Amino acid sequence: MPEPHPAPAPVTLEEPALSPSLETRGLAEALALALKQRVDPEGFRFVDGSASGATGGALSFADCAFQRCSFAEWEPAHVHFTDCLLDHCDLSGLKLDRASFHRVRFQSCRLTGLEWQRSSLTDVTLEGCSADYLMLSQCQLARVRFKDCRMRESLWQDVRFRQVSFERCDLCSVQIRNVPMEGLDMTTCSLDGLQIDPRDLRGMRVTALQALQCCAMLGLSVEE
Secondary structure, three states, X not given: OOOOOOOOOOOOOOOOOOOOOOEEOOHHHXXXXXXXXXOOOEOEEEEOOEOOOOEOOXXXXXXEEEEOOEOXXXXXXXXXXXXXXXXXXXXXXXXXXXXXXXXXXXXXXXXXXXXXXXXXXXXXXXXXXXXXXXXXXOOEEEEEEEEOOEOOOOEEEOOEEEEEEEEOOEOOOOEXXXXXXXXXXXXXXXXXXXXXXXXXXXXXXXXXXHHHHHHXXXXXXXXX
């Protein structure tokens, strides 16, 4: 019999390095000023702000905290976040292409229908987020933690994971295409209705019940 795969090492990542005192600023005002003067926002706290109507331009946020902010209808050309906290923010339906997130925490955010394409996430935590219909396409994820997130009917396509963990996530009816899952521990997650190529299943850690679900998905009949 083949030897069992060793348990994956715990994911250790860097948390955002936020300044102890951030200047409070209006989000719409900061975006307008940054796009006009081409000066990237740094060292700010945004509370109950909205990015609606801000389009175009390349923006880099550094050392910023966002609380209850809405990014609905925001259309950035390119965006980068470094050392940022997003707490109870709404990024639903946002389309991000070639974006980068480095040392970023998403806390209790709404990410329904968010599209990450050709983007990179490094040292990123998503905790308590609602992310049904999330799309990850041609993305690179390194040292990323998904914890207590709902990600039903999401689509992951051509994604590469390196030191990524999933803890108590709802992954029901997720579609996985060309995403090697070897080494990922899914034992605490809900996987009902998972759609995945058998080749991508290799080496994924599951419970006995989840293994039976995977057998059913592959059309196998398990006899007791």
